[in-house]
Amino acid sequence: MAKRRQHESVEDLIGLIDRKLAFFGNNRSQFSLRDKVLCLADIFEKVKDLGVSAIAESGINSKAARERIRLYLLEYPDTVIDGIELAVVSGIADYPRRIRELRVEHGYQIATGASQDPEFGVDLSPDQYFLVSVEPDLDAARRWHIVNRIRKSADGSRQKILAFLLENVGKVVTTEELYYVSNEAKEFGRRTRELRTENGYMIATRFTGRPDLKSGQYILQSDQRIAEPHDRQIPDSVQKEVYSRDSNKCRLCGWSIKRWSNNDPRILELHHIEHHKQGGPNTANNLIVLCSKCHDEVHSGKHKAILDRIVKQND
Ligand SMILES: [Zn+2]
Ligand SMILES: [Zn+2]
Structure with missing residues (x-):
């Protein structure tokens, strides 16, 4: 051409x-x-x-096709735009790719019939577009850049996943992101688990104290707290059972994630009633959910009387 x-x-x-x-x-x-x-x-x-x-x-006089599309959409937010309009504005046939870039790299929420969620309320065909908000989601854009920087590094997939989690402490990350950042490693799920079971990172799911998460979502709750080696090997099924039995709340003070705040950024953890070192097993009735504050206090010798009462309830 x-x-x-x-x-x-x-x-x-x-x-x-x-x-x-x-x-x-x-x-x-x-x-x-x-x-x-x-x-x-x-x-x-x-x-x-x-x-x-x-x-x-x-007035739309940028030389870059993507920028022309962006400016046109900003000119007509909340308006159904046909693909052919974007072909005219961009002067290229591959405008869907530019739309994708505006979405993932720049954080613009652009709905199409191909991707819209059922709650959206506007009926679009796959080649129609709709700019939902003129303000881009800068965090989405930030993450996209981070993810691409990390995935290009020479590190192994476990290190890449960790690097991404460490840049998103306290933020929800998705299976898709972990898969992508690991360079589409087939074993990305296993590598993520190893960060918990071998390195002791506090990576929670909706089954381990974060019922607010959806399936396929993870959160590295803290980069300060690392699980003790003996706590790393508690089987997933047991963790799930204990968090569910204790209703995702601290057994001592009742703290749950609903009460999380910047000033009081606790997390939920599992505590061995009979300490692992003294032969306490990784079974549900030897484990309770504690918030990180109570957990620290328990390990410094506080709350003995209340704990004794809880032990009796567990038996
Ligand atoms: Zn403990
Ligand atoms: Zn507590």
């Missing part, structure tokens, strides 16, 4: 297209099929150039 010549004026282009259309009209009876298509393709290209020049007159 010929490279587009820049700076052709709207008038020049209209004149040129007129002449080409007249040529097509006068000669098409002698044209072969291929001649027709080539002649129309030439006109088509010029019409595309005309689109770019004409919208530049209305």
